Amino acid sequence: MPSKIICLMLMFAVIAPCLPADELSQLQEAWVDKIIAPRHGEMQKMHEEISLYNLINGLHLTKQQIVAIVTLAQQAKEMRERYLGKGNDANAAALQQELNEMERLKQFAEQGKNVPASTPKGKRHHLRPNKSPKRAAVAAPPNMQHYQQELKRLESELDYVLIPAQKQVIEDFKPCLIPPKNLKNPVRIGQAKSNSHLSQWLTRIRNSKHEGYSLRLALQHLLKQAEKHQGSYKADERETILDKWEKGVAQARAMSDAEFEISKEELAQNLEPPDKKEKLQKIISNEIKTHNLPGKTAQFLLNPQIIPLLRDRLYLMLQNPNCNTQSERWQAESHCEDGSCTEER
Amino acid sequence: MSAEKYDATPTTPVLSDLSRRVFLERLARYGTAFATVPAAMHALGMISEEACAAMGLPKEVEFYEKLPNRKTKCHTCPTECEREPGKESECRTHNNKNGVLYTYAFNNPCILKTDPIEKLPQYHFMPGTTTLSIATGGCNMRCLYCQNWEQSQSPPEKLKTFPFDGAQAKEMALHKKIPTFAYTYTDPVVFFEYIKDLVKHTRPSGIRHVAASAAFMQEKPLLQLCQNLDSITVTLKGFSEEFYRKICGDRPLKPVLESLVTIKKSGIWLEIVNLVIPSYNDNMKNIKEMCKWIVQNLGSEVPLHFARFSPEYKMKNLPSTPIPTLEKAKEIAQAMGIKFVYLSNVAPHIGNNTYCPSCKNLLIERLAFQILQNRMTQGRCPRCGSKIPGIWDNAKK
């Protein structure tokens, strides 16, 4: 950690308790501006990189596919720079226009009034997750439509590069730091362990002694956990879910051990609370399809950030024809006594 | 290698850990499971062996011989365990009680779950359907890479089990509209008597039965098993005596090859899976020999799956199988004339798909066990009309 940061941290720890409240809040703001904010972008970039690595690992790309994707991603990158360069002036004006519009919406929100029906539907794109106002504004210039068409064209070229099963994996992919089991490590033939989290908790709660009020409390706790991942629910939605869960637990308890064992996955699936984030994702992907906009394949594989990652992967595969990842290479080499691990078999 | 070396400690809750109070509570709650309660009560020391035996439980093993001095010799698998009274067989499911050999696997599964049939793997048998997978504790193999060792290396009475008899099985299958039962995860050879009973109860309702096995079994029981099954996936673990000796607990390869021929002759649907383990059985010359043997003895239409190894159990120090190794093995098998060669445990990969051997048309597209599209029409290639071997009608018999 750089010494400046350590000094600031120490200063904060030592001085903070002796300062009056307003000075303390000023110091906190400085802390956020100087240290947290710049690193936030760094973290976001790293999150994106890890996510892309997880996707690459799950796709099992061949060397030829990597070469083709890098070529297309490079074209997409150049095109993006070209368009953004051209559109900068337009973007600045568009950004101002967007800000004005948001100011107007803010007033409605502050006053608790409904937004007039006349508000253009196009304003909906503010609701897209991870979309900063700045990036949303960039979508506004007139040449943006052309840019999206071009990106869509490059994406359709990827159709010839990927097999349908790989496209399915991309379609199902959710950016993640820790890859889900079915991506990097699909459930293997003949492997017994594959119970979902939901069926595991259902088993636990079925076998627990929770009844009545105590059961409701336990379920409330579980719902809180679920909301962390799936977005929060309104009070009435919450009650509906809890009622459904209570019935589910009663149903599970009425079953014999054997029947529960066979039915638990299905039962758990039926009890799954609606995933709000996923619902929103579906709405967005439907919009994308209806308007023929670039989809998830472009989002991930034509992302400029993927280029160095894929180049590294290709270099590794060319060095050792029997390995797809660095860890495979290390493991193969640690078990190889005669150098045969680097020979084509 | 001695069996003692592979003593695995079960991590799942053991039956004997249950207090009597909990046990009695469960007994009251699951009255329907009465058929196996005596076995559990016996395991808890609550009723005598004699009373338990009088109720028909645990079940007497079908293929064994009584020797002098109340010793027994099992004839289910080629291990032929000779046991003195009170001693357990290698498979951990059989036990000599006073000169009679009993199986503790009967009606006593530790795994009951629904799975896609493709997970066995079975790619040419009722594709896209769901099966009820059943397994009991114990196994007659000692594979160092076993992914289900917690179940396979424990006797049934040391595992959490779910009493499930033939009558319940029939009711469940009809209620849940399950078209097949799959005996998998641990080797069905060790719960052969249980399978026969489940088949007896459910076959009249049209339920079909499949198994995944190492086929390390004696001919007589194997023939009976085949009569009870509609389809089987045999794990041909390697193609050398040395591999079976070193990795599978000192078992010989020869009986497995004989079993494969017996199964093929029996007429039930057969698929073979070969787990490719880096530096142990990934020698391409050896793979070529195996493919040659398959073509010569079983024909070119038996689907062959090359499965990717993942570090498990006592082979955690090895890397996963490199995908290029699996691709090379597939190429060799195809060059040797095997018409349907698949790659398992790697997805997405074109090796998951079924192609027409005549016109190379894509017939079934898969993402691991999931079917993305099935273009076959009544078991034929829609382009050239070639008949594709397998059981394609997904309805009950």
Ligand SMILES: [Zn+2]
């Ligand atoms: Zn054809």
